[in-house]
Amino acid sequence: MRTMFFTQAVDDALARAMADDPRIVLFGEDTPLLRRELLVRFGPKRVRGAPISESAFLGAGVAAALAGLRPVVEIYMVDFLGVCMDALLNHAAKVETFSGGKWTAPVVVRAPCGGGYGDGGQHEQSLWGWLAHIPGLTVLVPSTPADAGGLMLAALRHDGPVIFLEHKLLSETWLEFLGSGGRRTVKFDIPEEGAKGPVPKTWEPLPIGKAILRRTGDDMTIVSVGSGIHRAIEAAEALEKEEISAGVMDLRTVSPLDKATICESVAQTGRMLVVDEDYEAFGLSGELSAILLEAGISCRYARVCTQTTIPYSRYLEDRCLPNATGIMEIARQLMRS
Amino acid sequence: MPPDLWSLYALMLKSRLLEEAVAMFWQDGLISGEMHLGTGEEAVIAGVVAHLREGDAMALDHRGTAALVMRGVDPVLLLREMLGRPDGLCGGKGGHMHLFSKEHLSASSGIVGSAGPTAAGFALASQYLRPGTVAVAFFGEGAMNQGMLLESMNLASAWNLPVLFVCKDDGWAITTASKALTGGDLNERARGLGIPASEVDGLDVSAVWEAAGSAVERARSGQGPAFLRARCVHFEGHFLGFQLIRLVRNPFKEMPKISIPLIRSLLRRGGAGLRERLSGMKTVLGAVQSTRRDPRRDRDNDPVRRARMALPSDAARLQELESQVEKEIHDALASALEEVPS
Numbered sequence A: 001m002r003t004m005f006f007t008q009a010v011d012d013a014l015a016r017a018m019a020d021d022p023r024i025v026l027f028g029e030d031t032p033l034l035r036r037e038l039l040v041r042f043g044p045k046r047v048r049g050a051p052i053s054e055s056a057f058l059g060a061g062v063a064a065a066l067a068g069l070r071p072v073v074e075i076y077m078v079d080f081l082g083v084c085m086d087a088l089l090n091h092a093a094k095v096e097t098f099s100g101g102k103w104t105a106p107v108v109v110r111a112p113c114g115g116g117y118g119d120g121g122q123h124e125q126s127l128w129g130w131l132a133h134i135p136g137l138t139v140l141v142p143s144t145p146a147d148a149g150g151l152m153l154a155a156l157r158h159d160g161p162v163i164f165l166e167h168k169l170l171s172e173t174w175l176e177f178l179g180s181g182g183r184r185t186v187k188f189d190i191p192e193e194g195a196k197g198p199v200p201k202t203w204e205p206l207p208i209g210k211a212i213l214r215r216t217g218d219d220m221t222i223v224s225v226g227s228g229i230h231r232a233i234e235a236a237e238a239l240e241k242e243e244i245s246a247g248v249m250d251l252r253t254v255s256p257l258d259k260a261t262i263c264e265s266v267a268q269t270g271r272m273l274v275v276d277e278d279y280e281a282f283g284l285s286g287e288l289s290a291i292l293l294e295a296g297i298s299c300r301y302a303r304v305c306t307q308t309t310i311p312y313s314r315y316l317e318d319r320c321l322p323n324a325t326g327i328m329e330i331a332r333q334l335m336r337s
Numbered sequence B: 001m002p003p004d005l006w007s008l009y010a011l012m013l014k015s016r017l018l019e020e021a022v023a024m025f026w027q028d029g030l031i032s033g034e035m036h037l038g039t040g041e042e043a044v045i046a047g048v049v050a051h052l053r054e055g056d057a058m059a060l061d062h063r064g065t066a067a068l069v070m071r072g073v074d075p076v077l078l079l080r081e082m083l084g085r086p087d088g089l090c091g092g093k094g095g096h097m098h099l100f101s102k103e104h105l106s107a108s109s110g111i112v113g114s115a116g117p118t119a120a121g122f123a124l125a126s127q128y129l130r131p132g133t134v135a136v137a138f139f140g141e142g143a144m145n146q147g148m149l150l151e152s153m154n155l156a157s158a159w160n161l162p163v164l165f166v167c168k169d170d171g172w173a174i175t176t177a178s179k180a181l182t183g184g185d186l187n188e189r190a191r192g193l194g195i196p197a198s199e200v201d202g203l204d205v206s207a208v209w210e211a212a213g214s215a216v217e218r219a220r221s222g223q224g225p226a227f228l229r230a231r232c233v234h235f236e237g238h239f240l241g242f243q244l245i246r247l248v249r250n251p252f253k254e255m256p257k258i259s260i261p262l263i264r265s266l267l268r269r270g271g272a273g274l275r276e277r278l279s280g281m282k283t284v285l286g287a288v289q290s291t292r293r294d295p296r297r298d299r300d301n302d303p304v305r306r307a308r309m310a311l312p313s314d315a316a317r318l319q320e321l322e323s324q325v326e327k328e329i330h331d332a333l334a335s336a337l338e339e340v341p342s
């Protein structure tokens, strides 16, 4: 078994795929220097810098995918998809249907997401629910290095557009670049298990749309993605001492959701607690409840999500984003209800 | 009318000292995430902001602190905001990339290029509600490739909006030399949209002041937008703790972290041929080289120092001015660090 950091795992799997498939090209702002290890191995023709023109280069990535390339387009942060959403919303996501199923855009959009390091609400959003809302987009949110590499490989083999989100608290690269900047004076609540971990000797693609039970428990199923998984596990371990047995399910793929696995687990425990760093209203947490209702599963339900714009102050931010203490509190209430 | 060099210097010095305090906060970990300073661009900001008056608006980018303090926002409020305090300018909820002062009609954003539409909208409101007032957009040369900024320039031209587009050109967009990814000439872009463009040395506050003065007057008198490109430097690179600057300042510590995985990857089997690989390596080394030789590392390019040297010789007045500004920032710092009232 090898051990890797989260972003290292993504890059390693990506390098593996690039070595096998010359159609894979990489571009985005600062990509040559940020992905310098890929640059020196695959050269500047395949690892390109783009101007700060997201609507142009993301739109071009979608069309290049239609025309035979397999582009990985890097967006500096998922928040900045705001300026170029059209390429995904009205183009990448639509072409399969509009072409009568004859044409798809196998583009991978790679972007860091998430908060917990003090950049504020224009740079720390999750937005996977917003993206998953659109039919035709696949949305992947890995929580461990092994999953990150395996899902990146799956994304590269997938025939349609895929959004691949890397939580910044899991990424040593992003945290060093944006957070600590070489300082020792700041601390981040980094989920260790997600930031560094074992990865397979040779990368295999993970199935898209498959959730995994990270922890078993009889009293409730905590469902989450990304760094939320680690908060949920932390809470579940502490709840054990209070004789509350909570399972933790890692969705890994936000769209398409693994409905069968979710329903099966919640049918057994009778309680679902959604931990979602993305916004609460009109998002993943509501969707999960709808799935259960549609399947005729009756259960107790609660959620711990981000409800407001993420404030800049670390103190306020900590109170805004889901954390283990908040999860435990809601879990106890859920047990009483 | 010649510029009042004393007051321009005072503005620049105040901003510099304030941002040095901010840098200290950041070093001490009192500021957690990114921190982009405007140190090195003070002459551009001062030369423009000195022309603004009641009712004028500002659209700021991720380096908005300098413009706000020069516009008259209380430094205590700015410092408290950086500390994330509830008594900061925005209740500790905005931080340096999202500074807002309704009183000064000033809004910041961390979304590159968004100063364009914001300034255009402020100027539109000016036309209806406050004739004779103007809006300024401050942004970097990297932002000049963002669609919404270019669209806003066209909008301002088509609607004859009183906007001054100020491009603070330091040549860099994070690790990217903007020249390599920018087609044509920026001034010609503006002119192509029907906007008069001028270019000044952004380290020379008098030159900026003069160029900005005529552009602001034009806009006030209803003759539409103008574009001003001012070359400047950012001493700290993109933000505090910027990797490339750290690498150049402290090569023995930083180099191995970068070079070992890099060389390992260069030698990995599978991938491009040797020429392509070396060409990739050249790009990386080139970035380090150009950081090493970068004009931003030359203190002669410090606009605050330059403004000081350009002052008429009057030691007593200079000392008085400097101690007054120093005291103001010192007091602000002390007050910002006071205990949060409960």
Ligand SMILES: Cc1ncc(C[n+]2csc(CCOP(=O)(O)OP(=O)(O)O)c2C)c(N)n1
Residues within 6 Å of the ligand: A029, A052, A054, A076, A080, A083, B062, B063, B110, B111, B112, B113, B139, B140, B141, B142, B143, B144, B170, B172, B173, B174, B238
């Ligand atoms: C829409 C958008 N894309 C990318 C970024 C990431 N980003 C932040 S600052 C920056 C570079 C900006 O360069 P420039 O406009 O020249 O300003 P400078 O930082 O050099 O002052 C980039 C790419 C962003 N904040 N917003």
